Amino acid sequence: MNLFHFIDAFFSDNAHWHGYDGIPTRLAEHLGYTLEALGLAVLIGLPVGLVTGHYGRGGNALSLIATAWRALPTFGLLVLLTLLYGFGLVNVMVPLVVLAVPPILVTTYEAMRSVDPSPVDAARGMGMSEAGVLFQVELPAALPLVLSGIRSGAIQIVSTATIAAYVGLGGLGRFIIDGLYQRDYEKVVGGATLVAGMALTTLAVFWAAGRVAVSPGVRRSG
Amino acid sequence: MNWDRLFDIPSDLQHSWLGLVGLHLREALLPVLAGLLVSLPLAQLCVRFRWLYPPVLWVTTILYAIPSLAFFVLLIDYTGQTELTVMIPLTVYSLVVLVPAIVDGVRSVPQETLAAATAMGLGPVRRYVQVQLPIAVPAIIAGLRVATVSSISLVSIGSIIGNQGALGNLINDANIYNRPELAVNAVLSMALLALLTDGALVAVRLVLTPWMPRRVTRARTKTKTSAPATAKEV
Numbered sequence: 001m002n003l004f005h006f007i008d009a010f011f012s013d014n015a016h017w018h019g020y021d022g023i024p025t026r027l028a029e030h031l032g033y034t035l036e037a038l039g040l041a042v043l044i045g046l047p048v049g050l051v052t053g054h055y056g057r058g059g060n061a062l063s064l065i066a067t068a069w070r071a072l073p074t075f076g077l078l079v080l081l082t083l084l085y086g087f088g089l090v091n092v093m094v095p096l097v098v099l100a101v102p103p104i105l106v107t108t109y110e111a112m113r114s115v116d117p118s119p120v121d122a123a124r125g126m127g128m129s130e131a132g133v134l135f136q137v138e139l140p141a142a143l144p145l146v147l148s149g150i151r152s153g154a155i156q157i158v159s160t161a162t163i164a165a166y167v168g169l170g171g172l173g174r175f176i177i178d179g180l181y182q183r184d185y186e187k188v189v190g191g192a193t194l195v196a197g198m199a200l201t202t203l204a205v206f207w208a209a210g211r212v213a214v215s216p217g218v219r220r221s222g
Numbered sequence: 223m224n225w226d227r228l229f230d231i232p233s234d235l236q237h238s239w240l241g242l243v244g245l246h247l248r249e250a251l252l253p254v255l256a257g258l259l260v261s262l263p264l265a266q267l268c269v270r271f272r273w274l275y276p277p278v279l280w281v282t283t284i285l286y287a288i289p290s291l292a293f294f295v296l297l298i299d300y301t302g303q304t305e306l307t308v309m310i311p312l313t314v315y316s317l318v319v320l321v322p323a324i325v326d327g328v329r330s331v332p333q334e335t336l337a338a339a340t341a342m343g344l345g346p347v348r349r350y351v352q353v354q355l356p357i358a359v360p361a362i363i364a365g366l367r368v369a370t371v372s373s374i375s376l377v378s379i380g381s382i383i384g385n386q387g388a389l390g391n392l393i394n395d396a397n398i399y400n401r402p403e404l405a406v407n408a409v410l411s412m413a414l415l416a417l418l419t420d421g422a423l424v425a426v427r428l429v430l431t432p433w434m435p436r437r438v439t440r441a442r443t444k445t446k447t448s449a450p451a452t453a454k455e456v
Contacts, residue, residue, distance in 0.1 A: 003299055071416035073375040076409035079393045083402040084223075159289030166382060166397075176295055180383065185299065192292035199287040 003189060010190025021174070023194065030171040030198065033161045037096035038154050044097070045104030045153070046146075053112025053142070054134050062109055066102040074099050075163055082167040092164045099160055100153035107149025111142035143214050151206040158199050172198065228403045232395045235385070239407070246388035246415060249380070250373040253309045257316030257369060264317070265324035266350065275325060282318040290315075290376050294383045303384035312376055316369035323365025327358030360434070363427040370423065371416045378412065389415075 010016060017023055052058045074095050081091040115138050123137045139146070165173030175191025178184070229239050237245060268275040288296075293311040301307045331354050339353045355362075378390025385391050389408045396404035428434075 003296065006299070067371075067420070068417075070371050070375070071413040071420070073378045073390070073393075073409060073412045075375075075378045075381075075390065076393045076405055076412065079397050080402060080405040080409060083396060083400065083405060155287050159291070162289050162291045163379065163382070173291065176291060177382065180295065188295045189299070192295045195292045196288045196296075199289060199292075200284060203284065203287050 006186050006189035007193050010186045010193070013186075016190065026170060026172050026174055026191075027194065027198075029169075030158075030161055030173075030195075033092070033096065033164065033169075033171055034154070034157050034198075037093055037157045037161075038100060038150075040093070040097045041100035041104055041153055041157070042150060045101045046108055046150075049105045049108025049146075049149075050112060050134065050139070053109040054130075054138060056113060059109055059113065062106055066106045069098075069102050074160055075166075078160075078163060078167055087168045089169070092161075092167065092169050096157050096160055096164075100157050103152045103156065104149045107152070108142075108146050111145030111149065112138055114145065115141045140215055141218055144210060144218060147206060147210050147213070151203070154202050154206070155199055158195070158202055162195050223402050223406070225403060227401065228407050231392070232399060232404075235391050235395065239411075242389050242392070243411065243415065246374070246377055246390075246412070247419075249305055249308055249377045249386075249388050250312070250415075251370065251419070253312035254316045254366065254369050254373050256309075256313045257320050258366065260313070261317050261320040261324055265321050265328065268321065268325050269328050278321060282314075282321060285314050286318040290379045291382060294380065298383060303386060305380075305386055307383065308377060308380035308386050312373050315376070316373060319369040319372075320362070320365045323361050324358060327361025328354045330361065331357045356430070359430050360427060363423055363430075367420055367423050370419050374412055374416045374419065378408065 019025070049062075052062060077098075078092065078095045081094060085091050119141070120133060120137055123133050128136070161171050162173035162176065164171055165177045172191055172195045175187050175194065179187030179189075179191060231237065231239055231242070235242065264278065268278055288311075290311055293314075294307055297307045297310060301310065328350075335353065335357070336349065339349045344352065378387045378393060381387025381390035381394040385394070387394065389411050392404045392408035392411075396402055396408070
């Protein structure tokens with residue numbers, strides 16, 4: 001009875017592919033939480049990171065906030081919010097968004113600061129507006145790092161959405177947690193495989209996005 | 223919330239609060255130490271053989287993408303519901319942070335410095351241990367800080383796979399017994415542990431790098447790698 005046996009048994013069982021508890025439903029739920037939380041985190045983190053990075057202010061404050069936040073365990077916050085305010089999507093969304101904002105914010109800031117200053121000065125010298133400098137010079141050059149920040153936020157959300165099942169929500173974590181309590185290892189391993197697969201897919205999506213969106217001149221060699 | 227019972231630890235955990243703290247430190251720090259012991263030679267290989275670095279980065283990045291809960295339960299089949307099951311993934315995650323940190327640190331040593339060391343008659347081994355590693359200390363400590371803080375937070379997930387989460391087991395008990403103050407205790411204790419170990423690492427860096435200015439504005443390391451710039455949380 002090894003890992004692959006469990007994986008094979010889980011995915012070949014027809015019952016796992018249908019209905020309320022089926023793989024498609026759980027996958028869609030998980031994807032839904034992920035996209036919703038990532039969208040909100042990007043909406044908050046990206047503009048703040050771009051503007052602070054552009055003007056080069058607030059970097060120390062940002063890194064301080066990020067360090068302090070990193071010290072707070074997300075799992076504990078999730079359970080605490082649920083115990084205090086009951087079960088609900090909002091109580092799960094809050095930790096997910098809060099979890100993903102710091103990496104996006106800090107990496108975007110760092111990315112903007114690490115842009116070579118000479119093309120930026122040249123753009124200003126040519127009379128480009130501040131917005132032009134930000135969006136046409138700095139952002140394209142900073143894009144690989146900015147994307148890596150969003151990628152790290154996305155992967156953390158995919159992972160954390162798993163423990164959302166612990167506080168009564170759906171998603172792929174359901175298979176893992178239900179399976180653990182029911183001592184149904186087939187389900188546990190199947191769920192873990194699905195989550196790991198989704199995290200790897202996220203990596204692949206960001207790699208592809210990098211190939212498409214990043215200008216060839218900026219692309220890193222290593 | 224019953225604040226009087228903040229430190230009233232349920233007996234099923236079989237530890238006092240301090241016992242849980244000790245357990246937590248062991249489960250979180252041993253993997254980082256193991257990660258450091260593995261990544262020092264691995265990073266040296268990556269510096270020596272440049273072609274090795276990209277594939278190592280790819281493999282570790284892919285392993286890093288596996289959520290800890292999924293990683294834990296995949297291991298249960300082999301190592302059972304034990305501390306080891308929690309510590310193996312944490313070791314892997316710390317490798318992902320440490321290898322690029324050490325490689326970048328060692329590579330950042332200026333050519334002139336290396337040439338000077340060689341001219342003074344230092345062989346490759348002594349040059350690595352006495353020149354390259356000390357200069358790379360700030361980068362290595364920066365990596366250790368990220369790895370340690372995330373490790374401390376990740377141990378708590380171990381409570382989901384059968385009470386292997388040390389302070390995280392308090393979160394589980396908070397849920398079971400509906401005692402939110404236990405979750406508050408767990409969150410604050412872990413945050414405190416993380417801040418204290420982080421401070422200890424900063425102190426270690428100050429001791430190991432006496433030549434550096436005491437009031438350093440954050441070292442601006444070039445983030446060239448695809449390695450995660452931020453800690454893994456779950």
